[in-house]
Amino acid sequence: MTDTITHVAARPSPTRLAPGRAALRTGLRWALLGFGLIVIAQYVADAPGIAASSTWGSALRLTVPIAIVAMGGLYSERAGIINVGLEGMMIGGTWMAGLFGWLWGPWAALGGGIVGGLIFGLLMALLCIEMGLNQLIVGVSINVIAAALARFMADIVFNGVDGGTIAHSPRIGGSLPTIGIPFLSGGFGTFDLTRVMEASGLPVVAQLGGIVGGLTRDVSITAVIGLLLIPATAYVLWRTPFGLRWRAAGERPAALQALGGDVHRTRWLAVLIGSGMAGFAGGYLVLISQGYVEHQTAGRGFIGLATLIFGNWMPSGVFLGSSLFGFSDAVGLGRPETFRALLFILAIVFVVVGVSRIMKGERRGGIAPLVLGVVLVLVFLFVPLPSGLATAAPYLVTLAVLVVAGVTMRPPAALGHVFPRKNARS
Amino acid sequence: MVERKELVRLTGIVKRFGTFVANDRIDLSVKAGTVHAIVGENGAGKSTLMKILAGEENPDEGTIEIEGVERSFRSPREAQRAGVGIVHQHFLLADALRVWENVVLADEPGSALRLDTAGARRRVGELAAANGFSVDVDAVVRDLGVGARQRVEILKVLYRDARIIILDEPTAVLVPSEAQSLFAAMRAFTEAGASVIFISHKLDEVLDFADEITVIRAGEVVGHRMPAETSARELASLMVKVAMPSVEPRIEPPGEQIVLEGRGLTVGDEGEVPALDDVSFSVRAGEILGVAGVEGNGQSELMLALLGRVAARGTVSVSGADVSGLSTEQRRGGGMAYIPEDRHHDGLVLSMPLRENAALGHHTHRPVKRGPWFSRSGAAAVAERIIARFDVRGGGPMTLASSLSGGNQQKFIVGRELGSDPRVLIAAHPTRGVDIGAQSAVWAELIEARDRGLGTLLISADLDELLALSDRVIVFYRGTIVGELDPRATDAETLGEYMTGVRSDRIAAPIDQEAAE
Amino acid sequence: ATLVLSACSGQTAATQPSGDPDAPKIAMIYGTTGDFSFMDSAYKGFTEAQEKYDFTPLDFSSPNTDDFQDRIDLAMSEGAGLAIGIGFQYATPMAETTDHPDTAFVAVDIDKGTTIPDVTTISFAAEQSSYLVGVAAALASTTGHVGFIGGVDQPSIQNFFVGFEAGAKSVNPDIVVDSTYLSPLGDFTGFSDPTKGKEAATSMYAGGADVIYAAAGGSGLGVYEQALASSTPDAKVWAIGVDGDVYQQVDESIKPYILTSAIKNVNVAVEDSIAAFLDGTLEPGEQLFDLSNDGVGYSTSGGFLDEFEAQIEEARQAIIDGDITVPSAL
């Protein structure tokens, strides 16, 4: 997660998809620094939670729905359609996943999630692309309608059925398999090395075992699918003809049209795929609670939207943003000292970033992180944190990183622009 | 001339927008291997006709024949398949995408699951090399200058194997050297058997490079000429009922008082090669100081620095008073006026009516500002005055700026900026993309303001304009002034040499520059 | 999809409430059902009463938090003989509505010790039931470490924690009691976010707690699911439910992990007041639902508490007798 700090401004399509040598080296350096800090923080703050497999497992599971819904947003926004309706699509996803899952089991729940998202994606595409209505209005309306409809329809469909009420669907029987890496985290009934490492209590070894084990043990297949959607999307975006047209539709639709591309079809596809993904994220939540629970999206659609912007409309950025969020959320749910440990890590990273920027001569860019870092150090040392603060951990951390990162946001140039079907003038 | 095969024939093309007839029974025939120029005033219907040929608009009547086969294009794609390619008047490039991506867009090599990136880049690179275009295929379009962008547009056409290449006002934004290489490329296309349809408001180049000329007025074809048998004067009289723009040699010399002065102006972050490097100059009352230079050599930065829109080192003074510390608003209040490079980008708010546009820059004082209030009637009166005095046609104060033609938009801006009786005018490309009627009008206004004592800094890519209007010309190259010339004693060729760095009066400057890189 | 939906729809268009027109009208005014907690419980009491007694129900629910007064007025203007308000927010508007000769008021889940003239106030000693499940948790814990997950960090939920902690400490003074709230005061997502509930439980179980008391509405579902997931053949962990008997509500696979539930009989309170109103015995004044009158309690479904029954019952009796005073956050 510390890598976010180095996350640079949006670049146009990468010349190569896999990170280059140099990028790998910097990545590795930051990962090592991060790991070192975690080890130190664990002892300084006396917080075993910071490197515990449970925390890292939670972080992964909390990251996934945000990452997926943000990727869904990426689809439509990269095509030029602002998607404020992600929350609504996600709600649609949870509802339909509840229905499908109840009727036909967990796999169907995932399909149902997609269907639920698609229903609102269709609406959005129709209104925004075909009719050219204001995309903010449509997005806001979709959120309001989805919430209202979910309850209204739950009253009709789930209420009165055995095990269902207006606020939840009957329980979904069965669950999807979880997997682990053989011999590392006990996948397929093999030996679980990381668990032994974590239990050993040895410095470095235990932490490594905790982190790796947490990230790889008993990972649900939905999470795997969800996370795979990120590189898959990156591939589609940068390496397929559709991806090129998709980006062009969001940057300069008139250019696409003039070359014979179909802007509307591209936008339709992007919005539909995106809404399906938002719905899928809803399905993911439903499989965790083994059923639809009203309001269970809990604003994750909006967090997804924030993550999408945080990630600068890039799949990699979305991944970093959502992991940052998911990790701090997991930490916030844990014991107070774990949160203090995170504070410590952030403080040190900010100071390092600040100092290195100042040494490189970027005085103005260096001051903010340095000051923030020093303040955090002081807070860590002298200020008892109010217990309630932990619930805001992910928001505070994200905000702090935004203040420090200094990313130049580069939204798709035609984001929000209506592109009429006929007589289009650029 | 040998009789050539007919490649394109348009017959009786009619196009209506609502009740307005943009093309009225137009006939046009283009022969293979020729450059066919189309001229006509702004709004005559040239672009519309070309869009019809390129499949972007459907004609209401009439037929299109390509190589004798009648076609009806339902989409740009069908036109491309038939060999028609168009370079739009306003570039249609996605800024955030790379050059090769812009070129192959919608005709990507590879399969649906895999874009053949390497192949695409190679192909585009080869095309560029074959046509003598020096563009980096991996460059992001955002970082390119106008000339390079235009080459990308042409690459798009070539990539699709067009045999009928439409260039809609390609030279409006090019400096002479760039234009020359464009003409060379055009020749190469025609020699390879393609036809070029070429729209321009610059009659000289039309006469020089076209094989045939068609004149359009108000949607109708009003004449068809061979360059050898006609003159600019005749073409102009066919197009519009105004005289060619011309400037009388000035009788009175400019005044002595210095109204605008820059000292050591430098723009650019520390540690980087500055975009504007230690530039000093002065403009006297009643003088027009021309600035020549290939686009991207610091002229834009100079304007922004003078206007106070970018952080710059050095000093700017207006009528002797140092304004370096003042905001744009204060500088304008102190008598600075500005005709921007790109009227759509920062000259007008296209989605607002002329009334509001007239108030731009005048919003700090009466009659627009009354107390804290925005006076609608005051602004409307200003707009009325500009419209009347500068002969802006196309609407009244409540007309949206976007619905005015380009030339009229330009006249409106000139009128707005001169209307406040400024002491200093910074004017960039004041007649870019404007028909000759409007051009005459704008020139006349600039001269008249000059004679009233206005000091003008005139930046233009049109060297004829520079030479005709300026009292002195300074040349920019790589952010510095490399020469100061007397327009009466110099010609476009010499200017070009300075502009491209072949000549320089700045001692040791080229070496300096090289060292800096 | 709509066809399927209307096919399984249980509702029909009823323009008028059923029952004879002369029957007394009883209004329940409340927020919205689906909180997995006292709203649902109250609604259950209301619907069950409709089956048992003859009256015309007026069902006034609203998700808004600024129209409590409106709903009281509505009940009165619709001619309700009895208006039951669910939630402490009804205390103030009911106190301010002094003139209600034709409508009796019942306010459910009001703070202990609140008396409003001409209003029957019902309060629950939730800390007492929480104390008992705290005792149970401490007895069942093998690690000497238990946990509490609250939905929203607000006094009514803190009250559960206070009682729980006191109960656990009464058995084992050295016991560690973790606590987490899923969302801050004013943000109700903590009651409906099973994903977060589950992750909070994950972290608590991993931290060594082997019994978790979930007072978190719908988020509790995640905690129960996690009890199953965190259990290993050699180390079983438990979850404790709240409000109703959670053992009866969850899936078979989870039942073995539900140690007990702290019960708060809001439905009984609603049903009782309706019955009392109908036979004319409803009196204004405070009614306390506590252990002594089985207004609160704990469940024994599943039989997991059998071995500790004596100790829990002893504590229960001590509370009833006043030998133990359970601390309260209210």
Place this chain on the structure above:
Amino acid sequence: MIRRIVLTLSGPVVSVLLALLVTTLFLSLSGYSAASAYEVMWNYGIEPASLVSALNNAVPLYIAGIAAAFALRMGLFNIGIDGQYRVAALAGAVAAAQLPFDLAVRLPLSLLVGSVAGALWALVPALLKVYRGVNEVITSILMNAIATTVVAILLANVFRAGGGQDTGTAIIDENGAMPVLVDLGIGNRTAITGFLVVAIVLGVLFYLIQYRTVFGFTLQVAARSPDAAESAGIKVKHRIIWAMLGSGAIAGLIGMPHVLGTAHRFDGTLPIDLMFTGLAAALLGRMHPIGMAFGAFLLAFVERSSQVLGLVQLPTEVGSVFMAVILLSSAIGYWFTEKADQRIALWRAIRARRRMPLATDGAEAAR
């Protein structure tokens, strides 16, 4: 002129009709009787007490709408209104309860305190946008969540005065509360809140600032063309900050009717969703001060009248569905009327041309 008026009016009318149509369709498909639902809603809605209540409840929606519109007209989507009014309501409630002044001073001061708190909360996204280029949507979303937590902590540890389940701040006595504007006295509870005056003043101010001042003009220019604005000497960064500050200051007043008029304290259970409903009102009213007033009233009316849906055994959610559909159909309604208008204009022009002699040609028509 008449055409313009008819057109402006037909937008909302078409919207409501459309919303009725869609909701009816929904109810019928789900096996409910829509007619009976509308009937009870209408009958209850037009009772004097209901109308007054809708008017009172429309006030915060209207203020929220103005707050949203104030930023939207500058092209900023202030999705942080939620957090801004939450923080402001706490600050205002504390001020109204504690300030040692008479009503005449205390009330305006408390409102001011709320406004300032809201503006300060909005300043964070504004500064981050201007100096760090961070999109205001993301920071606003974060600031909302942070507001909830910060307010909860402050309430629990500093300002809480209530006991038991009451988490509220100190009670605001009549020296700090908003007085009733006028009690119509037609039936029970027909007192109109004094906040109506605040709303009207805000509406007028909004109109004057946005539509009539040079400042409003510069906002518009900065929103539509930042470069043209800069060239004309308008500092876009300053406009962004002022627009967000203005929006936040207005947002700071959204919670005040509840705090100073209904609950007489801040208790952490502010009405939720005021932001989105207010945004809906703004969008319904096309961000025009009068249009938004209609929009806010309409939404409040539906909200109030859906309280009686229980009488016909319909879930209250029907009201929410209806409101959501109205919002959407408002957009569609305007779309329809605009299309219709274009059609009519074209048709008229063609007719006018036919009647004219063919002397003038296309070129003239273009000019």
